[in-house]
Amino acid sequence: MQEKINEIKSNLVSDLEVVNKPQDIVDLKAKYIGKSGCITELTKNMRDLSVEEKKTVGMLVNEVKNYANDLISKKEEDINTKILNEKLANESIDVTLPATSIKAGSPNILEKVVEDFEEVFMSMGYDVYDGPEIEEDRFNFELLNIPKGHPARDAQDTFYIKDDEILLRSQTSPVQARVMLEKGGNEPVRMICPGKTYRRDDDDATHSHQFTQIEGLLVDHNISLSDLKGTCDQIAKKLFGEDTNTRFKPSYYQFTEPSVELDISCFNCKGKGCNICKNTGWITVAGAGMVHPNVLKMCGYDPQEWNGFAFGFGAERCAMLKYGINDLRVFYNTDLRETSNFDRKEND
Numbered sequence: 001m002q003e004k005i006n007e008i009k010s011n012l013v014s015d016l017e018v019v020n021k022p023q024d025i026v027d028l029k030a031k032y033i034g035k036s037g038c039i040t041e042l043t044k045n046m047r048d049l050s051v052e053e054k055k056t057v058g059m060l061v062n063e064v065k066n067y068a069n070d071l072i073s074k075k076e077e078d079i080n081t082k083i084l085n086e087k088l089a090n091e092s093i094d095v096t097l098p099a100t101s102i103k104a105g106s107p108n109i110l111e112k113v114v115e116d117f118e119e120v121f122m123s124m125g126y127d128v129y130d131g132p133e134i135e136e137d138r139f140n141f142e143l144l145n146i147p148k149g150h151p152a153r154d155a156q157d158t159f160y161i162k163d164d165e166i167l168l169r170s171q172t173s174p175v176q177a178r179v180m181l182e183k184g185g186n187e188p189v190r191m192i193c194p195g196k197t198y199r200r201d202d203d204d205a206t207h208s209h210q211f212t213q214i215e216g217l218l219v220d221h222n223i224s225l226s227d228l229k230g231t232c233d234q235i236a237k238k239l240f241g242e243d244t245n246t247r248f249k250p251s252y253y254q255f256t257e258p259s260v261e262l263d264i265s266c267f268n269c270k271g272k273g274c275n276i277c278k279n280t281g282w283i284t285v286a287g288a289g290m291v292h293p294n295v296l297k298m299c300g301y302d303p304q305e306w307n308g309f310a311f312g313f314g315a316e317r318c319a320m321l322k323y324g325i326n327d328l329r330v331f332y333n334t335d336l337r338e339t340s341n342f343d344r345k346e347n348d
């Protein structure tokens with residue numbers, strides 16, 4: 001038996017000398033300590049031995065088994081370490097190679113313009129309000145002095161959702177009525193409300209069934225048209241540049257009297273005339289006016305005591321002018337090449 005064991009040991013040592021890959025280790029385990037390995041074989045005829053002999057053989061077999069296990073595990077570890085080192089050496093990183101660039105997103109240019117408006121108005125003491133896009137006819141029209149059946153409704157091709165009562169707001173002006181009613185008729189109002197509006201329009205370069213307005217309302221005592229003009233002038237200078245001039249053109253809205261359109265001097269040609277301003281030197285950016293006494297009254301303010309002005313800017317139009325965009329559909333697509341171009345313009 002001892003002889004056999006010695007033989008196994010020396011075979012194992014010489015076998016170990018030539019193994020160099022994980023599969024060799026698997027084979028070696030099978031050959032020596034596996035179910036039908038030669039060390040396990042030694043215990044095969046144990047049942048014919050005496051108790052005393054069993055004890056001795058058992059000890060010898062255990063000893064050689066541990067010996068084989070130790071040597072094989074050690075070899076296995078060496079092989080794994082060698083493989084790992086080779087892998088690390090081959091996979092070394094060349095830090096001088098240029099990195100793959102990670103494309104960062106950029107803010108939507110329309111949102112940015114809306115944020116600019118908010119910032120300027122907040123600096124002038126205005127609060128920023130939000131209102132529902134699914135609106136009641138009452139707020140969108142009636143409280144703004146546009147009763148049912150009035151021809152002024154036709155100009156706003158409205159999406160009705162339920163009967164004649166629930167609609168997608170066609171303007172942000174209903175938020176004026178909401179805020180006045182909320183205030184209860186006895187405190188001044190100074191608010192803007194940017195938001196989405198909807199009209200049944202075909203989509204093309206300058207029209208969209210969904211667009212963005214920035215509504216504004218100021219109600220107080222002894223407000224005049226010159227307050228509105230001064231406010232618009234400040235806003236235009238802050239948003240379009242200090243050398244921007246403004247003018248009012250007469251206009252008509254049901255909810256303001258008098259009503260005006262706000263023009264800014266063309267920032268491109270500085271008023272000389274170019275294709276952006278269609279050679280007029282001026283560009284229209286908002287509708288505005290003094291709040292109609294009927295609107296004040298319906299919304300809980302006594303027109304003998306209170307008055308004010310209101311305005312509505314077209315956000316897409318402002319963004320298109322500011323960034324020289326000639327198709328408003330770019331605001332609603334997600335092409336990063338377009339938005340990063342705007343960034344570049346901004347930094348020029």
Ligand code: DAH
Binds near residue numbers: 172173215256288
């Ligand atoms: N709501 C108007 C529109 O959609 C814009 C507007 C004009 C808003 C005059 C106002 C205003 O608040 O006073 O065309």
